[in-house]
Amino acid sequence: MTEGGHADGAYMRRDGAVAIIVLARPERRNAVDAETSARVDALIRAAEADDEIGAIVLTAEGDRAFCSGMDLKEAAQIGPGHGLLPGAGFCGVTERAISKPLIAAVNGAAVAGGLEICLACDLVVAADHAIFGLPEITHGMVAFTGGVQRLAQTLPRAAAMEIILTGHPIDAQRMQALGLVNRVVPAPSLMDETLSLAGLVLANPRSAVTRAKALFEAARDLPLPDAIAEGHARADHLMRSTDSRAGIAAYAGKRNQRRDSE
Known part of the structure; x- marks a missing residue:
């Protein structure tokens, strides 16, 4: 375990009826390796099975990155795709059906698989310095575990194609204007605002x-x-x-x- 990180790459804490799952590899810009993907998958399954939990928040340690996608160092050593789980997708999120509201609290860059995670969430709250993007195209790859597909379903063609085909990052304010982010807030208020939004949801039956x-x-x-x-x-x-x-x-x-x- 590196300083500021976690042995399993992620952990869960509680705030009342909200489960907060935290990616904990800030030294790797919260890139997801196979171990982290399996860990998040297990935490989501635990939160889904717990009747006392009404909503799930997914966030990350640090203020530089929410998630920078797959761990390219691991991919270079053993090949890409080891963070993909059958029936659950990247990081145990992008291809699974989750019955409880899933909220992303985006504390920094959410790119590649990080954006795919956000697109799979029901609600997204972003720090005002956060950026988003699908840079896979610049490396000769395509974001195939939900990124391209969800953008095709949610955005007009021209807006989606700009994100997909240029690979350039987009700021949080533009993402909110596109309807892909619910709230943009000052970074120090990110978790408070996210929990406030979760509370509005949980006020209902x-x-x-x-x-x-x-x-x-x-x-x-x-x-x-x-x-x-x-x-x-x-x-x-x-x-x-x-x-x-x-x-x-x-x-x-x-x-x-x-x-x-x-």
């Missing part, structure tokens, strides 16, 4: 949060009529659950109280 996320994932690639039909097919769970009935009753009770006081 967890079953509704989980079902809304699942419906979004099911519907985003469907034609609108099929997406609407998918919602109707799930209506009993979405609108007639114990939580939804309690929410309707509470809302009706508050309205009645207001009327009585008028």
Whole structure:
């Protein structure tokens, strides 16, 4: 273990109902090797299985890099791709279905696989000095574990192609303007703002949060009529659950109280 790092490349801590998974290889700009990828995968599985955890934050040590992608030193020694996990992808994130909200707290450069991680998250909060990009093209490679594909699904063609084909970095403010980052905040406020956003999510019934996320994932690639039909097919769970009935009753009770006081 190097100074400031962690033996397994990542660790998890808790803040109430939020699990915070931290990449801990600042001396390598939080590049992900095979050991780190397996460690993050295990931590996410543990957080998913823990009923007391309602949301997961992914961040990193230091202020220079969130994640610089795969560990090129390891790749040069044993070949690329050892940080890819079947069914989970790069760093155990980019190709897996996660039922709980996943929030990236981007404390520095998020490039290559680092950007692919961000694109796989549900929400992204970035420090104002953070940069993003897919520099693989400059090294004769392509970001194939979700980077190109998610940009194709989320951005207009010209905006996506600029990121993909130039490999040039983009600042946090531009990423927010493109709709790929939710909030840009001063670096010292990054974790506080991220936890505040997580708190807004967790203020809602967890079953509704989980079902809304699942419906979004099911519907985003469907034609609108099929997406609407998918919602109707799930209506009993979405609108007639114990939580939804309690929410309707509470809302009706508050309205009645207001009327009585008028």
